[in-house]
Amino acid sequence: MTSTTPPDVAARVEALIPRFRLTRLLNQDQAGRRISLLGTIDSQPGVLVAERAAFATDDDHLSSFSTSLIGIKNLGANDIYAWFLASTALDEDQPPDLKLNLIYPCTDKHVKKYSAQGLRVVTETPEIYAKYIRPYMQQQRVQGRLNWVFNIIEGRTEQEDVIYREHGEEGFLLLPDLNWDRKTIPSLHLLGLVERRDIWSVRDLKRSHITWIKHMRDKLLDSTVKIYPNLDKDQLKLYVHYQPTYYHFHIHIVHVALEAGNTQATGKALGLDNIISQLENLQGDDNAGMDDVSLTYHLGEASDIWEKIYLPLKEGGKVEI
Template identity: 45%
Template sequence: MSTNPAEEEAKLRKFNFTRILNQDTRTKTVNLLGEIESTPAILIAEKTAFNVVGPHLTKFSHDLHLPKVSLTGRNDIYHWFLASQSSDYGEVKLTLIFPATETHIRKYTHQQLRMVVETPEIYKGLVKPYVEGKRGNGRLDWVYNILEHKAEKESIIAEDTDDEEGFILLPDLKWDRKTMASMYTMAVVRRRDITSIRDLKKKHVPWLKHLRRRIPEAICQKYSDIEPDQIKIYTHYQPSYYHFHLHAVSISHDGGLGQTTGKATLLGNLISWLESLGGDEETGLEGVELTYFLGEESELWQGVFKEINGKGKG
């Protein structure tokens, strides 16, 4: 068997693509079936990791003018770019958060995870006041900019203008808006009285069913390459921001921790959960015990659950 580099490269360049066998949007890997001189061959392509040596990253930030960089969207402190292919970096999605707060820094810092149990008492006494504090001081301005058409209007996929049941559906910043296998959209509801699943009650079930029907319909009307049963719709607890919203994602896309147990709840399961609760129409999830994970750098861990979990170790 030849080990001559030139011969092996020549062999690679004879690869004739036939079809895609598989792709992983999480690891940025694609498995290709083809032929080399009429013999079946498989080519596995994977995007490499960034070089995290300090000087290289400094050069990266200074050299952003070298590849073609196009602004794909902006809302408040969030700016989104796409840097086209270059010999050094390839195609890169760039998100600029500026100015960044300490909360942002904590969120995007690598951290250990901890499981926590949030009882109704802990929620009402400690977590709910924290949530209410996070809704003030302009923290949700970027959400209201979307709802009021002050930002991202050109990106809207679909809109329902009803004050109670309405929503705006638009691409999530995690999606390149081209690759349907990694399709990632976000539905921001118009009503402002729901912060998270904790505020949902049995009376909200018809509204949630409306969202479960309308969101896939809107996506499939916009994009012909996906069908309703290839879309998963879920919400987070705890969410990144406290205005109720849903994520509608291609079922083939691996979204990492954001789609795992302890973070994401499928909309269909959420509806069934609410329907199964006893009591009247005002009964809701404020009175149930929830188990989920937090990062050790998060304010909720530092300010609430670190002490609670510590007491439980005795």
Template identity: 35%
Template sequence: MAHPSSPQNLEDLRRFQFERVLNEDPLTHSIALLGSLAKDGQDRVQAIIRLEKTALEANNAARYFAEDGVVQRVDLEESTDIYTWLFGWFGEERERDVKINVICPATETHIRKYTKQSQVVVRETPELYREVVSAYIAAFPPSRTQWVENILNGLSEQSKILYSDKAFLILPDMKWDLKTISSLYLVAIVQDRSIRSLRDLQKSHLPLLNAIRTRAIGVASDKWGVGEDSLRLYVHYQPSYYHFHVHVVNANYEGGILGMMVGQAHLLDDIISLLETDASEGDGVLQRMTLTYSLGSHHALLREIQKHKGKST
């Protein structure tokens, strides 16, 4: 039997008096609200209401963008090269329901990337990097980073840039909705095209890395009140694209865990510390290290590594 104060319909819920937000979780798309409820003739009692967006149903897949489909309205957020981002509504009177990311035209590489696959652990020795991975990175199609070039050359997303100088710029990452502070997600992109990945970093890059750290922390603090102790700054290896960039994420963003897997994410502070202990000449510590990470079973780099191992056995 329901408690006398428990809401039974929309009319009961409209009597909810909001007090404060208890929690917001971008990963589960939910928010918990504290307040009070009362029915006619009753004293108010404390209540928590948790709102969570329902999962998208696979059986609606063919109908999402049909004439009479699920998505009823979209607003364009940004479009650069082959990448477009929009927000969609399932009804005119609703809050925006989904962020829609479009890649068009999509290559086979994109298809492999977004297809569910098992993970394979790779131990990348300096030799494996020199013999296989470096060549793979060098052959990375320029079209895959054209959207980065568009930003760096002032052709797109200029209104979003939060900081810019001759060495790098900072702007919101496309994953962030620009509203939810707990999921704050920025990216710093360097101008130096010769730094393709973590492996290219040398002690001489310390001024650049320290400047990115300082400016990113300053932007997050000045614009959104997110302090240094509430930020994670990290670099992916292997990254999704080979133009050096640093992720700047609210430390409370649980959705960021997907990009913080062991082996893939390297904290910027740790990278700086490693380089500070390094010699100034010859191969640096990041060229001498063995790096362990995982790749999807469909990843083109994994195929090259396995092919190389087959030749050496």
């Protein structure tokens, strides 16, 4: 980035930074990527805000990116997924400054998910869900894309990470989400996985499940503040995704200070308490459920659901799942 500051002014202010003496940390936000520091320069108070710069995206830097990392430490591995901490610093004594996720071998679906793409807002009616979306979900489930979930549920992987667990037909477990670095509390992100396999998404929840959902909510909150005692329950928010990344019902538990990106945005995240309230106010008996309502959400233009279902519906073409 080219500076427009006159050279003499630039030299004067650049010389201030090495003279900054820390008094205390004021804040840490952007999921730990930005810090605000209070300090002094020549006995005068000053605030220094430091934010990690954007990654260089030229071919030379990207080609050498993976080989330039040091201190790579694995945090966990399950099926095709693995996650790590690593450092770009030359000093191995410096704390890691990168969180890495590796998907290997990946599929075309992963490539689409992580590619830059436009977004579209769609409204999924009960009819669209029953005729197109539910069969698509079934197709995805039989392709083995839930192996990593079943590895956890069946006790083959990540058992040392399980924070809380209840077994049985209405069993569930709590563990860190693979996108969390396991230490930065303001960016805390945990995952509640249900053991039962008949609930694929929020669409399968019915009035008859209300007591169970409330029990899960309470236990997930209790367990989180027990293992992280500096947290209070009202510092946590619980939500589910629709459409979810994978079709096995799960609940996200995050610190309320975690800055909302696309995964927490309206049109992607549904608050758990709002879902409970919606179920309680549905007309009908205990079989009334979330498959009876319309849901509006956004999709990437490269996603299968947009390309195979909503785009053909928009253009009056034939839907082929």
